Amino acid sequence: MIDLDAIRSNVGVLAAHAGAAQVMAVVKADAYGHGLVASAHAALAGGATWLGVAQATEALELRAAGITAPVLTWLYKPGEPLDALLVADVDVSVSSGAALLQVLDAVRATGRTARVHVKVDTGLGRSGVQPVELPALLDAAVAAQAEGALEVVGIWSHLAWADAPDHPTVLAQTGVFTDAVALAEQAGAHLEVRHLANAAATLTNPAMAFDLVRPGLAVYGLSPVPQLGGPERFGLVPAMRLEADLVLTKVVPAGHGVSYGHEYVTPAETVLGVVPLGYADGVPRHASGLGGRPGAPVQVGGRRLAVAGRVCMDQFVVDLGPGAAEAAGDVVVLFGTGADGEPTAEDWAAACGTISYEIVTRLGVRVPREYRGAPELLAAAGVGGGERG
Numbered sequence: 001m002i003d004l005d006a007i008r009s010n011v012g013v014l015a016a017h018a019g020a021a022q023v024m025a026v027v028k029a030d031a032y033g034h035g036l037v038a039s040a041h042a043a044l045a046g047g048a049t050w051l052g053v054a055q056a057t058e059a060l061e062l063r064a065a066g067i068t069a070p071v072l073t074w075l076y077k078p079g080e081p082l083d084a085l086l087v088a089d090v091d092v093s094v095s096s097g098a099a100l101l102q103v104l105d106a107v108r109a110t111g112r113t114a115r116v117h118v119k120v121d122t123g124l125g126r127s128g129v130q131p132v133e134l135p136a137l138l139d140a141a142v143a144a145q146a147e148g149a150l151e152v153v154g155i156w157s158h159l160a161w162a163d164a165p166d167h168p169t170v171l172a173q174t175g176v177f178t179d180a181v182a183l184a185e186q187a188g189a190h191l192e193v194r195h196l197a198n199a200a201a202t203l204t205n206p207a208m209a210f211d212l213v214r215p216g217l218a219v220y221g222l223s224p225v226p227q228l229g230g231p232e233r234f235g236l237v238p239a240m241r242l243e244a245d246l247v248l249t250k251v252v253p254a255g256h257g258v259s260y261g262h263e264y265v266t267p268a269e270t271v272l273g274v275v276p277l278g279y280a281d282g283v284p285r286h287a288s289g290l291g292g293r294p295g296a297p298v299q300v301g302g303r304r305l306a307v308a309g310r311v312c313m314d315q316f317v318v319d320l321g322p323g324a325a326e327a328a329g330d331v332v333v334l335f336g337t338g339a340d341g342e343p344t345a346e347d348w349a350a351a352c353g354t355i356s357y358e359i360v361t362r363l364g365v366r367v368p369r370e371y372r373g374a375p376e377l378l379a380a381a382g383v384g385g386g387e388r389g
């Protein structure tokens, strides 16, 4: 279940942190598993004025859904034609001279003027032009701008340690970024937006908002800095609740091995429940209960229980306890807001040795996304209710 009202209100929280800066809601990876188009509409309703995605297909899907807000996309392959992006009025990131040529190919093919955000590697060590190569890239981009081929509308970068706000690299990257912005302005770029902050920086470091912030995880109500506080600390509400109906319950005797490899053995006669979600659905195999250690937490009938034994491809097992009254059809909650004592995505991340980003984004296509929220958000998402189509 995806709560679109939560997404809308989370974006409002982020906008308040951003002050005068605009909010680009990052909706890549199917909006972190929450559903691209429905989440994008809810984010825009919450005050986002931009949308950010990693891949061209994601940007084009937003446009196909009738979304006209500015969209930036930043990851494309060498040789991948960018024509459709320009025709759809999608802004593109440029991290290298080769990428600039790729954009210019699309300009020639379409007759459009490209809107380009030059990405600078201020220290993450991933995408972006090295600062030493920035002047040459800016020269080439501004020359193309003079010919009307493109507009350099943005300078941007990404942080390595935003989730550790006091880490020295945060300040260092901000310094390199400020220099890059100054260089672009001197070169004659027509900058509309300078942007550096992801969700963690948006929530912890208002000085890094510049003109635009790019939060992802917090849009969906999860804390990007769990060591500093959970969602409630920032007024965020987790939007995703993952639950399933038990497909089978049955009594087994003491000493009964459970699931592949019998990593769990029943300590007494008990009731087992079978949950129809497995690693093919995005339930991590690391959620297994192994060698006597309980697996990731679940909630059944108000009780906090755990995955028993190995998570399989399509299912896992929970020991419901001796005499448990549950029957097939009863609900098992894997994670939700936590407000009713259920586990959270953060609890699952901790149990699996990963981050909540991975828990929500990895949910598979077999898990239906059902939406709730204000009628106008459901209608905009094309999932029922409301008047607007």
Ligand SMILES: *Cc1c(COP(=O)(O)O)cnc(C)c1O
Binding pocket: 026, 028, 158, 197, 198, 199, 200, 214, 215, 216, 217, 218, 224
């Ligand atoms: C994914 C991503 C974001 C959003 O990151 P969060 O940590 O989820 O806020 C922002 N910018 C870039 C370049 C990204 O790849």
